Amino acid sequence: MSDTHTTEPVLKIEGLSIAYEPGRYAVKDVSATVRRNSITAIMGPSGCGKSTLLRAMNRMHELYPNIETKGDILLDGQSIFSMSVIELRRKVGMVFQRPNPFPNMTIYENVVAGYSLNDIRLKKNQRDEIVENALRNVTLWDEVKEFLFRKGTFLSGGQQQRLCVARAIAFNPEVLLLDEPTSALDPIATSKIEDLLGELKQKYTLVLVTHNMSQAARISDDSMFMYLGELVESGRTETLFTTPKDPRTEAYLTGKFG
């Protein structure tokens, strides 16, 4: 697919503002688009609203009690706020900063947790297939196929994180949201996850929050730079890194703050 080929964006964020407490906005009037089968990196200094923006994309931000949301997010042209949460989260999966496999479940059960927790019944062979596919997709199959029925928490941190990605893609989502997925991992595990993300964008659209600018430069196609809740600049990663338009972006990229 050539770079000039434009498709309809998967996600379209329109004038999104989010406040945890009345009047204190963590995300201010953000508008942006996320292209299909790409990796979009969200960058910015600590507390600038990256996680809040990311979590809004599958309405995980609504877990906080007094949250106030303005604006809209469209998934394939449909407002996510008009969908049921379960439908939305099936289409938009999430991976967290710390690997969080369910400690009471085996590796196998963790992968199909999305189905079992929602009482979606599957035949045994369907389940087996989903588990094998998901684990192969995250390059974990060969490492764990011998002990699928051991608890997921026995795995190393990097393996656990790949298990969590498998759990998210077992639902076959369109979009995968990742909030600093490698910040709790060592360099080798990190590079495995980065390779994995490169593979996954063939099938899914990835949105990645990262503190690590070189990671963003290495693996993302598009970048968003946020500062104090505002989206300062967004566009192709190459362009944003080489010729930033906003002085704040440039200051961040050259390490003046963050």
Next chain:
Amino acid sequence: MDNLLINNISRRNRTNARLKYIIIAGAVITVVPIFLIVGNLALKGYRQINMAFFTEPAPDTFQAMMATSSGEVIPGGIANGLIGSLLMVLVASLVSIPLGLMTGVYLYENGTKRYANFIRSLTEILQGVPSIILGIIAYLWIVKNITRGYSALAGSTALTIMMLPLIIRSTEETMKMIPVTIREAAFALGTPYYKMVIKVLIPVSFSGLATGVLLALSRILGETAPLMLTALGSPSVSLDLTNPVSAVPLLIWDFYNDPNMVNLVWSASLFLMVFVLSMNLLSRSIASKHKYI
């Protein structure tokens, strides 16, 4: 330099060794009384423990006197107490376990709200109320007004009120140990709240919850005072909730008050002690087998 290092290490080793002995001594001091108690009860009570001990109700004082004077084992057993205890504990558990778990989860979820704080304080106060007072309350509510006489139901009520705060506290404390990220993982998969509670929170914290429940059970199994005012005691085996029933600790008290039955005090106490100890051990083994957090 080298000398200093070696000096230092050998001093540390000596301190280590000393601390080890102190810890071992401490452990022995705590364990010895338990062995002494069980050993003592076993020596004095083992003769009475046979099949009839579990299957027959307590003897009357005349039977006991005849047996004791001819040097035989006292006939009969503690079946009326055993069944009564199990009946009341079962009913108390059926109410207090689900209610306690739900309240514990509620407190954990709404930790800072006013209403939750109010319930939490109530729970703490309830936990400190002497059990005889709970007996009096159950007497006023149930014996006076509902069953119009001493009854198993009244006993269960007193036991329920005793179990509730224990289960609520342990549930809340256990839930607090579950990392938020585990809940988020479930929500991110679209799991509705109540399924998250049933399929994630409760299984993940199973060991803590089970420990809390079993400890509450072993607490109330030995309760005597509140049962005197409610279940009263009964010479025969009964499963009727509206009638008086006996209980193992009530029987121990009866035996104690009858000079002819003193031998049964030892065997019934031995049984109660072993039962409660096994509950504790069971809770430990469950706790370690299902420990996820």
